[in-house]
Amino acid sequence: MSKTIIIVGGGISGLTVLHHLRKKHANTHDVAIKLLEMEDSVGGTVRTIRRNGTQFEAGPNAFLDSKPSTLELAQDLGLESDLTVASTENKIRYICLENNLYQLPKSPISFFRFKPLTFIEKLRAIMEVCVPRGQNPNETVYEFGTRRLGEGIAKYFLDPLVSGICAGDSHELNLQFTFPTIYSLEQKHNSLIRGMFANKKGKSGQLRSFKHGMGQLIEKLAQQHADSIVTGIMVDRVLPQKNGYDIQAGQTSFFADELILSTPAFATANIVNAMNPDLAKHLREIPYASITVVGLVYTVEQFKTLIRGFGYLRPTHEGKEILGVLFSSQIFPSRVSQGKVLLQVLLGGAKHPQTIRKSEEEIFDIAQEEIKNVLGVTGHPQDQFIFRWGKAIPQYNRAYPKTYSTIKNTLQQHPHLHLLANYLDGIALNDCTANAKALADKINL
Template sequence: MKKVIVVGGGISGLATAFELRNKGAEAGIELDVTLLEKEERVGGKIWSIKEEGYLCEWGPNGFLDSKPQTLDLCRDLGASERLLRSNDNARKRFIYTGGVLNRLPENGPTFLKSSLISWPGKLRLAMEPFISKRTDGTDETLASFGRRRLGEEALQKLISPMVSGIFAGDPETMSLRSCFPRIAELEDEYGSLIKAMIKLAKKKKQEAAQGKAVSSAAGPGGVLTSFRWGIQELTDILAEQLGSATVVTGQPVTGLTRGSSVPWRLKTPTVDIDADVVILASPAHATAGIVSGVDAAMAQVLGEIPYASMTVVCFGFERERIAYDLNGFGYLIPKDEGMNTLGTLWDSSIFENRAPEGKVLLRSMLGGACFPEYVKLSDAEVMQRVKADLKATMGITADPSFIRIFRHPQAIPQYTVGHGKRLAALQERSSALPGLFLTGNSYRGIGLNDCATAANRTTDEVVAYLKGR
């Protein structure tokens, strides 16, 4: 029997342990899998907090159903019937600019009618098919790409808020190929994003006419999906099915050394554990500390992956005290608008069961890579800033009857320029350390679907490694 230790009890570690148990059995490999989590609870940044009839998401609030990875995981867990898809309000998304909330256009006609982008900005966008594609092969920031292909206004009003909404990141430092590889591929293949969208839309129409399943022409699309009692249901189900014999909480890993009788020995405050395989599903900064004793160069590369801080604020209001429609997903705010928050989600409009009858739940985000100091603000300062922004954007002057503030000093990994080279270096270093595997959202995608994909890829690699020994 082979001993496998998974370090980290977030969605990546839990999904990896679950998939490995199943795939090991299919391959005829006897495995003893143990998951070690330093906190007293599993789930990592997935945490659905239920208080006073409100359901506040500490971290992510769901996943898109346009990719199969998380849906397949839910199916394998027998949890598909418990999924909750967002309502049609989630299709209406807004950008705050020029003192008003502008609905994000969903197609060409609505884009032409929209006041989000000025006519000079629209004309600049229309020139995109005539811009030569980049051919030097070097890593490019999202900001450079946006200015080059779409123009400054589109960068500030479309790309910048999107990057802050997904990564809490700064487009001036984020890598296009690492953050949005599909967009880079479209330019490489078609020479233009607009040309690509036209050709892919035509192909999509043809496939649909043939009865084939199709996805969005150029992006992930899909419906935001969660559970009635929050996205934490997913990690709770994983932990329950793995069982307490597999999942050990309150057990930090402090180091890693070569073993004597088996390849690896993990150090914890209470005991040393030998293992044939070690899978590190911890954040890059934590993984760096664990591997520093066996590969200082790997630890250095891991330490070069920065993280953005984030403060999440949940406000509950009496519905009758808010005049604004709230018929939508919420809004993002471009950095140059000079506001305090990155944006606000109208959580009780997106999913049912997020607020008591007659009340609404709004969730605002502050900080990110552009405002790292905001995570240090006092509760009073945070509330004052959020209230000021809600008044400016939606005219809300009422005091919230429910307030919860969650701080994440190291919230989201940042795929800055050079991230691809860092991944290549990690691959090279790990190839010299057989039986050691890295997974999680620090590397090739930060969303739940990305974590599920990484878990599948990692378990396939582990099974292949064990079969080859």
């Protein structure tokens, strides 16, 4: 008897599971697989805007290939020759304090020269090897940093890392779920320093993108699976049926033997509300931080000196709306034409929910002022982009561990229903592709 798998949501998670399921069932004629996306095009958060020779990334800039899932996907799609690796400049990173840049240390010597930390704070950080292993899985990133390495490291290293990666608040986000690698280093080696030495030969991964930007991955997936994708169709709700689900989308309905909801937590909550209001309630408990992304294009001549590197992050205690600035064209030079410089300014995040509501003009002013004050640029940009994400990134906060396990337990009441998106098991794009592959392997018809 023929079977139908329906995927709701065409972000990278939904598209990747579609790809692997179609591959798995390529020689099976009685399996139909369909993806329903509410927007006119797929991609979700992954979005490359190409204009006047510039590639502006509104969403992810790159992915870390620490697990092979995205590389293998690229290979499947015939995109290997279009994969790009971040330039070595990417290893030079800064934090910004009172508009001055301080290069983050890469060696013990540079650590001792790192000015923002006092001598006592540096000694405290080294004493980390003597700190006993933590016992509290509910610790926040800031609490963890303070306990293991001292407040200086929490404030100048971990706090900006949280705002740069998750647009989040280090005092609120749970360490174990937000940075599972750091958590397991402590659990396994009793010490981060010892763990890092032990893992030195381990694979930390390279930062990668595609010749035509991250959007190229989406365009190739969309092209290859066009006959399975329906866009412009918003799913309203699902109801259980014998051995499957009824899916309502406006006046249209579908039946699925296996249903994958690959939509953000708040959208998933609306979809499952009629079927299981409790599940919907727990999904709504996951908050999202907003973020505004601005791209600014200057000529090289507008800079007195071009600072080398990946970019900088701002620790949040100064209260600035700017989370950080990426030197995009130094990381991936092909993103802008010769003689130009592309910078990406990130604003808002969990600590500044008001930023997203500011006018375009106000936001461009804040971003340009930042570049003028910190990087000493003169004059106006040659081109500028803006993209606002009202609900950008799910926050694995203090309440998250309980919410996570409740959602996973509740799902056991609903066989053949699967939740797959960045609010579960990792925010990074590479986590999304790895989780999608694992789900495709697990679903057996």
